[in-house]
Amino acid sequence: MQLDFISQNKRSIYGGVATFLFMGLGAFLLGNLSGYEAKVLIDTSLSGISMLCNTIVLGSATILALLLTLLGISSGVESKIKKVHYYQVLNIAKFDTLLFIGALLLFQFFNIPITESENLPTSWFAYIYWATLFFSSLLSGFMVTVILMLFTTFRNIINILGFKKKDYLVDNDK
Incomplete structure (x- = not known):
């Protein structure tokens, strides 16, 4: 039986939400921007966002490899580990895969030279800037x-x- 996901990962989710809110609050304090200001800010933050996306992609790929190692260790344990542990690992893999895909999509989006476009109305840059801040905050929260x-x-x-602690993950029924 799989435990309730939210109650089981409450601390982790709180940490991610706190990170998201902290990052989002910093962006919110910038206030209203004109399209031209947003275009300049996108240009200046482009390298930082690319670095964030690269770091998250590499980190999430490494985490997936670590999960395979963890599964190998878990299966070699003398004690019989309950299915709940494997559900935990599966949940981490699901979140990590979403994180990997999200970071890759944001990275690909910024490989499009949107600030060089002559056909894009200037007012759109403010929306693009706010969306970028939202998604980079979301990715940071997911990573945490x-x-x-x-x-x-x-x-x-x-x-x-x-x-050798008795843990709820160890199946005492043999």
């Missing part, structure tokens, strides 16, 4: 959530393997 979910899973495995 995935990292915290991964930390919780690693902590559980370390408690079981290293400290």
Whole structure:
């Protein structure tokens, strides 16, 4: 039986939401922008957003590889681990895959030279700028959530393997 996802990952989700809100609040404090100001800000923030997307893509791909290693360790444990652990790993993989795809799409979007376009109305740049801030904040929040979910899973495995603690993940019925 899979535990309720939100109650099981409450701390991780809170961490991601806090990151999203913190990043979004910083963007909100900039106030209203004209299209021209937004175009200039997009130009100046382009390298930072590309770096963020690259970091998230590389990090999420590495996390997926770590999950495979974690599954190998989990299957080699003397104690029988409950299915709940594998659901945790699957949830991390799902979130991480969404994060990977989202970062890749945002990165690809910024490979389009939108600030060089002559046909795009200047007023659109403000919308593009706000959307960029929203999605980069969202991706940052997702990244924090995935990292915290991964930390919780690693902590559980370390408690079981290293400290031989009785954990809710260990099936005592043999």
